[in-house]
Amino acid sequence: MAKSYFDPKTPDIVIKSLFQKYDTDNSGFLDRKELSSLLEDDLGLTTRQVEVYFHLLDRDGNAKISPDELCTWLRSNERFKMVNDKSRFYAVCKAVDMFKKYDKDGSQYISFEELKGLLFEHGRNIDVKSAFKSMDQDGNGKISFPEFLKWLISIFQHNDNG
Structure with a gap:
């Protein structure tokens, strides 16, 4: 069980200080290793939990966590x-x-x-262009994990209701 002592009302300066503590290369972002240190050392998550949260927190899919992405999640x-x-x-x-x-x-x-490979392998006979367009919610021409997860959830909800 993850530690849940973090208070969502914690002042921004405290969150930024925590962020800076783990931003060891001073890039303004946390890479996978830095986020792993923060989540395992300060928040008590396991390695597998860290992997999942890395994908969930990386809203824009750029393989690094911004202070805003971390703050949004913690709040x-x-x-x-x-x-x-x-x-x-x-x-x-x-x-x-x-x-x-x-x-x-x-x-x-x-x-x-x-x-296209995913849909073919899973026998989905749908228009790949329209599927891609509906999944790519920010219109950047690629599908991030949060966009992918949202799509999977919608498929399961559709199948449960259908």
Whole structure:
């Protein structure tokens, strides 16, 4: 169980100080290793939980966490709910594994060609262009993990209702 002592009302200066403590290269971002140190050392998460949260926190898919991405997560109602709910955590772990499998080039994004392979492999007979366009919510021509996760959730909800 993750430590949940973090108060969402913690002042910004405290969060920025925590961020700076782990931003060891002073880049203004936390890379995977730096975020791992913060989440494991200060917040008590496991290595697998850190991997999942790295994908969830990296909203723009650039493989680094900004102070805003960290602050938004720490102030959200989500914080540790996902890792403390075993079935939800398991489902998101599976989504991370699937994302990594189809992110063939390790770019932290699913490209159009990678999505085409995913849909073909899973026997989805749908228009890849329209699927890609609907998944790429920020219109940057690539699908980040949060966009991918949202799509997976919508498929499962559609199948449950259908």
